[in-house]
Amino acid sequence: MPAFEYEALDAKGKKSKGLITADSEVAARRELRGRSMAPLTIRHADQRAERRANSGTDRAAGFALGPSNLTNRQLMLITRQMASLIGAGMPIAETLGLIAQQGSKHHAKRILTAVRARVTEGEKLSTAMEGFPRSFPAVYRAMVAAGENTGGLGEVLARLADYLEKDEAVRSRVTGAMxxxxxxxxxxxxxxxxxxxxxxxxxxxxxxxxxxxxxxxxxxxxxxxxxxxxxxxxxxxxxxxxxxxxxxxxxxxxxxxxxxxxxxxxxxxxxxxxxxxxxxxxxxxxxxxxxxxxxxxxxxxxxxxxxxxxxxxxxxxxxxxxxxxxxxxxxxxxxxxxxxxxxxxxxxxxxxxxxxxxxxxxxxxxxxxxxxxxxxxxxxxxxxxxxxxxxxxxxxxxxxxxxxxxxxxxxxx
Missing domain, CATH: 1.20.81.30 (Type II secretion system (T2SS), domain F)
Known part of the structure; x- marks a missing residue:
């Protein structure tokens, strides 16, 4: 089911932003009205996240627009969460949705929701990640694909999380020591x-x-x-x-x-x-x-x-x-x-x-x-x-x- 990013007014007239999954833009507007919200704008989160992730203009410009890609630390935390949940038997789409809803930054939530939408439509996780190469590097996607092919995705993600945590620890240690x-x-x-x-x-x-x-x-x-x-x-x-x-x-x-x-x-x-x-x-x-x-x-x-x-x-x-x-x-x-x-x-x-x-x-x-x-x-x-x-x-x-x-x-x- 596709994901949409919306801006809407609630019953008190306050503007709010968020993500919603629906079959179409019309269905998304209907869902928002059912929540007593007046939709202002609705965009495909998949296309918007992919365009922002691939362009990197926000990051390159250096203005305070916020990052458009996952940072190393965010990728490390997301990988560890996916390893735990998928290793426990939770479906991939449900795992991505849960991680996106629990404490993720707005741009990370957008990317994860877009990946979840692709997985829900039948794509493999590694294939869904290909739309966001700046957030999920090629070698990361290759490891995920290997785990999918062998049926050991949870184990591979756990090893990936260990690797990313070690790399982050070394980077933090050097930064602190400097x-x-x-x-x-x-x-x-x-x-x-x-x-x-x-x-x-x-x-x-x-x-x-x-x-x-x-x-x-x-x-x-x-x-x-x-x-x-x-x-x-x-x-x-x-x-x-x-x-x-x-x-x-x-x-x-x-x-x-x-x-x-x-x-x-x-x-x-x-x-x-x-x-x-x-x-x-x-x-x-x-x-x-x-x-x-x-x-x-x-x-x-x-x-x-x-x-x-x-x-x-x-x-x-x-x-x-x-x-x-x-x-x-x-x-x-x-x-x-x-x-x-x-x-x-x-x-x-x-x-x-x-x-x-x-x-x-x-x-x-x-x-x-x-x-x-x-x-x-x-x-x-x-x-x-x-x-x-x-x-x-x-x-x-x-x-x-x-x-x-x-x-x-x-x-x-």
Missing amino acids: IYPAVLTTVALGVVTLLMTFIVPRIAEQFVGMGMDLPGLTQAMIAISEFLQVGWPFLLVGMIAVVVASLVLLRQEPVRRSFDAFLARIPALGSFLKQAESARFCRTMSILIESGSVLPDALRAARRAAGNLAFKDELGKVIQDVESGRGLSDSMRNRGWFPTLSLFMIAAGERSGALGEMFRRSADQLDQDVDRTISVGLNLLEPGIILVLGVVVVTIVLSIMLPIIQINTMALG
């Missing part, structure tokens, strides 16, 4: 800016008035201070222009691919990125294979889940090798992206027929390695920031002290 360094950096930069724009110029005037030859470090600091006082608008505009240009260029696939490949070649950062991409790949493969997907289809879905375009290209070569009859572990070994331990575990899974389980164990190990790397990196970040800013402050103070020492030396001589 708050203190961000505040520290902002305060320190404010202090440095104050020194360079107010303190250094006042002291420089005194030294210049004496007609003395200033040390090179002091002259450099005075030159930087004068530039900041006069050229800060140009510096600000230049920084904004660089950021905007970078964002625009990175939207171009060739530029993004080259940039991703460059990041992967940086010694420390590259190793971490490869580790993180491998963990995501192994987790996705474990869910798909244990859900009954055949290897080539699982590889294609995992490739769509990859965030690094250079890694996607390498996975494309792996898919070609596998489809030509080559072993998966052998092809992965030649790519240079995957840790040795994971390759051994995957090779063992191929020989024993437990490939999904080996991918899962490899993903668990890689997740632990990624968490450990993040912890070490965050622990080193704070003292690193303090060290860098300490060097900057010491340099500024030294540039002020050198002329004073020079004056004292001249006076004593």
